[in-house]
Amino acid sequence: MLSTVRIKLCEGVILLVSAAVLVxxxxxxxxxxxxxxxxxxxxxxNASLTVATQGYHDYVVSEVDQLARATTQFTDAVRAGDxxxxxxxxxxxxxxxxxxxxxAESFGDLDSSIDARIDDVDNPADWTGFHRIEKAMxxxxxxxxxxPTADKLDVDVVSLKSKVAGETYQPAQLANGAGELLxxxxxxxxxxxxxxxxxxxxxxxxxxxxxxxxxFELLKPALATKNPDLVQRLDARFADVADKLSKxxxxxxxxxxxxxxxxQRRGLADxxxxxxxxxxxxxxxxx
Amino acid sequence: xxxxxxRPIASGAVSRRRMLxxxxxxxxxxxxxxxxxxxxxxxxxxxxxxxxxxxxxxxNQAGITTDVQDxxxxxxxxxxxxxREDLVDVIKTWTAAAEAxxxxxxxxxxxxxxxxxxxxxxxxxxxxxxxxxxxIGFGPTLFDGRFGxxxxxxxxxxxxxxxxxxxxxxxxxxxxxxxxACADDPQVAFHAVRNLARLGRGTVVARWTQLxxxxxxxxxxxxxxxxxxxxxxxxxRNIRSDDSATLAKSVWVxxxxxxEWMRGGSYLVARRIRMFVETWDRDxxxxxxxxxxxxxxxxxxxxxxxxxxxPNFVARTADGELxxxxxxxxxxAAFEANDGVRILRRGYSFTDGIDARTxxxxxxxxxxxxxKDPGQFVxxxxxxxxxxxxxxxxxxxxxxxxxxxQGVADxxxxxxxxxxxx
Numbered sequence: 001m002l003s004t005v006r007i008k009l010c011e012g013v014i015l016l017v018s019a020a021v022l023v024x025x026x027x028x029x030x031x032x033x034x035x036x037x038x039x040x041x042x043x044x045x046n047a048s049l050t051v052a053t054q055g056y057h058d059y060v061v062s063e064v065d066q067l068a069r070a071t072t073q074f075t076d077a078v079r080a081g082d083x084x085x086x087x088x089x090x091x092x093x094x095x096x097x098x099x100x101x102x103x104a105e106s107f108g109d110l111d112s113s114i115d116a117r118i119d120d121v122d123n124p125a126d127w128t129g130f131h132r133i134e135k136a137m138x139x140x141x142x143x144x145x146x147x148p149t150a151d152k153l154d155v156d157v158v159s160l161k162s163k164v165a166g167e168t169y170q171p172a173q174l175a176n177g178a179g180e181l182l183x184x185x186x187x188x189x190x191x192x193x194x195x196x197x198x199x200x201x202x203x204x205x206x207x208x209x210x211x212x213x214x215x216f217e218l219l220k221p222a223l224a225t226k227n228p229d230l231v232q233r234l235d236a237r238f239a240d241v242a243d244k245l246s247k248x249x250x251x252x253x254x255x256x257x258x259x260x261x262x263x264q265r266r267g268l269a270d271x272x273x274x275x276x277x278x279x280x281x282x283x284x285x286x287x
Numbered sequence: 288x289x290x291x292x293x294r295p296i297a298s299g300a301v302s303r304r305r306m307l308x309x310x311x312x313x314x315x316x317x318x319x320x321x322x323x324x325x326x327x328x329x330x331x332x333x334x335x336x337x338x339x340x341x342x343x344x345x346x347n348q349a350g351i352t353t354d355v356q357d358x359x360x361x362x363x364x365x366x367x368x369x370x371r372e373d374l375v376d377v378i379k380t381w382t383a384a385a386e387a388x389x390x391x392x393x394x395x396x397x398x399x400x401x402x403x404x405x406x407x408x409x410x411x412x413x414x415x416x417x418x419x420x421x422x423i424g425f426g427p428t429l430f431d432g433r434f435g436x437x438x439x440x441x442x443x444x445x446x447x448x449x450x451x452x453x454x455x456x457x458x459x460x461x462x463x464x465x466x467x468a469c470a471d472d473p474q475v476a477f478h479a480v481r482n483l484a485r486l487g488r489g490t491v492v493a494r495w496t497q498l499x500x501x502x503x504x505x506x507x508x509x510x511x512x513x514x515x516x517x518x519x520x521x522x523x524r525n526i527r528s529d530d531s532a533t534l535a536k537s538v539w540v541x542x543x544x545x546x547e548w549m550r551g552g553s554y555l556v557a558r559r560i561r562m563f564v565e566t567w568d569r570d571x572x573x574x575x576x577x578x579x580x581x582x583x584x585x586x587x588x589x590x591x592x593x594x595x596x597x598p599n600f601v602a603r604t605a606d607g608e609l610x611x612x613x614x615x616x617x618x619x620a621a622f623e624a625n626d627g628v629r630i631l632r633r634g635y636s637f638t639d640g641i642d643a644r645t646x647x648x649x650x651x652x653x654x655x656x657x658x659k660d661p662g663q664f665v666x667x668x669x670x671x672x673x674x675x676x677x678x679x680x681x682x683x684x685x686x687x688x689x690x691x692x693q694g695v696a697d698x699x700x701x702x703x704x705x706x707x708x709x
Contacts, residue, residue: 273488274367283402
């Protein structure tokens with residue numbers, strides 16, 4: 001699991017303070033002769049950033065709302081033993097989780113309850129969440145005994161919904177969250193390890209990229225005044241990823257990832273890495 | 288702050304050693320560029336002593352006749368960008384970064400702001416420049432239709448033909464651009480390639496890479512001849528950096544190229560040569576020496592007593608056999624037997640673990656040679672690949688050819704400028 005967004009925020013505040021010490025005093029590390037200057041909460045350009053962070057809050061709430069609705073349809077099917085419906089709903093529900101995954105990960109154990117892979121748990125008997133049911137559907141080929149897991153998933157998603165309702169965000173969290181989403185893609189989705197039983201990895205891939213794109217679009221007005229070249233580059237590279245991904249669309253979703261050959265996966269990985277590098281510079285331009 | 292304590296360096300140009308001193312004690316807090324550059328300056332700090340720095344600027348690129356450093360990091364890249372401007376942008380950025388790293392300076396552009404990833408990946412902080420050289424080469428595929436460079440492809444630069452003795456793995460062949468980083472410290476060499484790969488992301492992707500852990504050639508007139516993994520001295524008769532007549536004749540491209548951007552450049556051939564070291568180790572000493580044509584320990588030709596004694600290729604033993612056997616490596620490779628053809632060798636030993644199919648060591652020589660015409664290598668390898676007694680113990684599994692342009696004269700230039708602008 002990735003480190004939480006909350007920790008990143010704390011580091012950001014400390015960094016502002018330490019930079020202030022170093023530019024004003026030169027007495028050496030660790031021995032400031034002047035008191036640290038507090039970070040200024042009201043800085044130029046903050047109006048568009050406030051719009052961005054509020055917009056992100058609304059986006060997360062909306063995504064988790066859709067997650068909750070789709071998850072209920074999924075878990076109802078699981079409890080009813082309706083394998084076809086459950087399989088159909090599995091990627092549709094998950095994509096609303098994958099789009100806001102870094103936020104969900106900031107709530108401690110909730111992420112592992114909802115989204116752990118079998119490698120993430122100490123005791124397979126304690127394994128819960130989407131991937132537990134994924135294994136039941138595609139590998140064990142039975143939903144027998146999955147009702148308690150479905151119930152627990154409902155409870156966890158409701159818990160997530162209540163947590164995000166009151167959550168607020170800082171601009172750096174949007175930028176870093178976008179980067180984390182792409183790191184997810186380049187390390188876990190491209191390899192096919194995320195959805196190893198269902199091979200619906202490309203749905204998650206697309207949702208991760210959509211979540212990152214949302215962060216970027218929200219920050220774009222602030223970024224455009226400070227670093228227009230970066231905006232231009234990111235626009236082009238988001239478009240490139242979307243273009244490459246579109247080749248694997250099938251119906252309302254994506255092809256089975258096991259049909260995507262190694263060199264095609266490499267092409268997707270190269271596009272994501274090409275996007276992730278400039279994206280890592282966004283936080284420095286908006287904070 | 289005391290202005291007198293500040294050294295006249297740009298905030299982006301931080302010596303790795305000074306950086307180390309500057310950040311000590313800061314822990315995770317980070318630092319601003321201004322604070323770092325002024326606070327951390329110590330009069331005794333230098334980026335590196337003169338012996339540790341190889342000049343980057345010059346008429347020829349460094350890393351060709353430079354005294355061979357101990358370690359190699361080599362990478363071949365493919366260009367994924369479609370616009371020539373994007374490619375040129377990366378090469379300009381690479382040139383500046385390579386020049387800085389050669390002096391032991393961190394990759395330019397670091398803001399030292401806590402909210403952004405550092406511009407330099409950092410693993411060379413505190414290390415000396417280690418005589419780092421970074422050399423670029425352009426592959427034949429760069430001169431296809433993508434970037435409008437086809438008219439500038441030199442006539443001799445068509446790629447290597449199929450050669451005897453090779454079983455090539457496509458994943459270890461070719462590439463649009465090569466970066467050869469050599470240094471006396473493996474981490475300094477690796478750092479250079481890693482950072483260029485990072486700076487190029489989105490424009491280029493790495494196609495293959497190769498680390499070399501020990502030099503197998505000498506180019507300096509005073510440099511001791513090292514041994515290859517077969518335990519033999521390699522490169523005794525290599526072209527030396529002070530032999531300017533031979534360099535002009537065999538290594539540096541002159542006016543004859545018809546392509547100004549290659550004048551002062553050279554063609555780089557890279558061959559990954561797998562050695563079957565287990566079977567070699569079971570071969571008896573006298574046969575090992577017959578295969579090379581040299582004595583194993585002294586390095587002397589089988590007709591001499593000391594390493595640098597000239598081989599006598601007509602001498603015969605008491606029973607009438609050639610003293611240096613007909614199919615021995617040094618006889619077949621000798622310029623005397625090849626119409627005077629010579630190449631400058633600059634290879635490194637490598638090992639990449641165990642060959643899963645056979646359980647044997649995947650090790651050998653990452654052969655690098657520089658020549659004024661790729662045909663020099665082709666002629667030699669045609670002959671060696673067919674007749675060399677060494678072939679029983681080696682196989683060429685990777686291959687690439689690159690055109691290394693002339694050097695960069697000063698900070699106003701960049702690698703290949705005459706190719707892209709001339």
